[in-house]
Amino acid sequence: MAFQIGDKVVYPNHGIGVVEDIQSDRLDSNEEHTFYKLRILANSTVVKVPIANVEGVGVRRVISNKDVARIFDLLENRKIETHSNWKGRYKDNSDKMRSGSIYDVAGVLKDLSFLSKKKSLSFREKRMLDRARFLIVSEVAEVAAEPQDLVEQKIDIALSRGMETKKKGRTSLKTLLKRTTMAAMAENGRSEGVARKPRARASTRVKQGKGQKDPISISINRYC
Known part of the structure; x- marks a missing residue:
C-alpha cells in the first residue's frame, strides 16, 4: 500500500x-x-x-463514508462477543485495538460499553474503552466532516439502540436525535432563565406559515 x-x-x-x-x-x-x-x-x-x-x-x-454507515450498523447490533474471564477479554480486546481495523475497534467500543452497563470495568478496561471511543469519534468526524460532539452523540444513540430489547422496539435515530436536541435547548433555556428575568408570555401564538418547517427538524435532518 x-x-x-x-x-x-x-x-x-x-x-x-x-x-x-x-x-x-x-x-x-x-x-x-x-x-x-x-x-x-x-x-x-x-x-x-x-x-x-x-x-x-x-x-x-482513512475509511470511506460507506464504512461509516457500517460502523453504526455494528454499534446497533445486539450481538456481543466477549470473554467472561477478565484476562481473556482484555487480551482479545488488546489484539483488536492493535489490528488497525476500525471494525475491530468499534467491536471493542460496543462490547465494553455494554459490559459497563452491567458491571464496573477495571481501570485498564475503562482506559481502553475511552481509547476506542476516541479512535472511532475522531475518524468518523474526519470522514463525515462533522463536529466531534455531534459524532459522539450519534454513537451514544447507536449504542443505546443496540441495548433496547426486541419487545420494547427500537426508536429511530432521527427521533432520538430530535429528543436530545430538544432536551439541550430546554436546558439552555433554563440556564438563561437564571441569568435574566423571564419574559412575559405573549397573548397570541405565532402561527407557522405554509411550507415553514420546524427549526428543530431542520437541524436534525441536516445530519441524517
Whole structure:
C-alpha cells in the first residue's frame, strides 16, 4: 500500500496521522530502508514506519463514508462477543485495538460499553474503552466532516439502540436525535432563565406559515 506526502492515514491505536515525508536511512544492519514519516494529529507525535512493513504494522488509509454507515450498523447490533474471564477479554480486546481495523475497534467500543452497563470495568478496561471511543469519534468526524460532539452523540444513540430489547422496539435515530436536541435547548433555556428575568408570555401564538418547517427538524435532518 503506497502513500504520498500529504496523505492522511491511520496508525493503529494512535489515530489519524499525516504523511509528512518519505525518508531513507541505514539501520544497524547497514542496509538502507525507506520510511514513511507520520505525524499523529491528536498529539503531534512523529512515527517512522518502514514502507516494507506498512501492512504488518497495520497502517491504512482513512475509511470511506460507506464504512461509516457500517460502523453504526455494528454499534446497533445486539450481538456481543466477549470473554467472561477478565484476562481473556482484555487480551482479545488488546489484539483488536492493535489490528488497525476500525471494525475491530468499534467491536471493542460496543462490547465494553455494554459490559459497563452491567458491571464496573477495571481501570485498564475503562482506559481502553475511552481509547476506542476516541479512535472511532475522531475518524468518523474526519470522514463525515462533522463536529466531534455531534459524532459522539450519534454513537451514544447507536449504542443505546443496540441495548433496547426486541419487545420494547427500537426508536429511530432521527427521533432520538430530535429528543436530545430538544432536551439541550430546554436546558439552555433554563440556564438563561437564571441569568435574566423571564419574559412575559405573549397573548397570541405565532402561527407557522405554509411550507415553514420546524427549526428543530431542520437541524436534525441536516445530519441524517
